[in-house]
Amino acid sequence: MENTQFCYYGRIGKLNCSWMDSNLGRRFISCECYGKLGACGYFLWVDPPLCQRAMVVISGLIRSLARQEALVKKEKRKVACFVGCIDH
Numbered sequence: 001m002e003n004t005q006f007c008y009y010g011r012i013g014k015l016n017c018s019w020m021d022s023n024l025g026r027r028f029i030s031c032e033c034y035g036k037l038g039a040c041g042y043f044l045w046v047d048p049p050l051c052q053r054a055m056v057v058i059s060g061l062i063r064s065l066a067r068q069e070a071l072v073k074k075e076k077r078k079v080a081c082f083v084g085c086i087d088h
C-alpha cells in the first residue's frame with residue numbers, strides 16, 4: 001500500500017473512525033494497540049476537523065438514530081412476546 005503509515009514500533013497503522021462528540025466521523029491512523037496496554041502512542045488525523053455546525057448536526061443525527069434503533073428493538077421484543085404467546 002502506497003500510503004501505509006507505521007507506528008513507532010514499526011507496525012502497520014490502523015485506520016479508525018472517531019465517535020467522540022468533538023471529532024465525530026473523523027478518521028485517524030493509530031497504533032494497532034491504540035487504547036490498549038502496549039500502545040506506542042502513534043496517532044495521525046487523516047481528515048481535517050469538522051466545523052462546529054457539522055458536529056452539531058451529526059451528533060443530532062446519531063442521537064436520533066439511537067432513539068429509532070431503541071424503538072425498533074422494543075417493538076421486536078413485543079412481536080417476539082406476542083408470537084411466543086400465540087405459540088403456546
Ligand SMILES: [Zn+2]
Binds near residue numbers: 008031039
Ligand atoms: Zn504502535
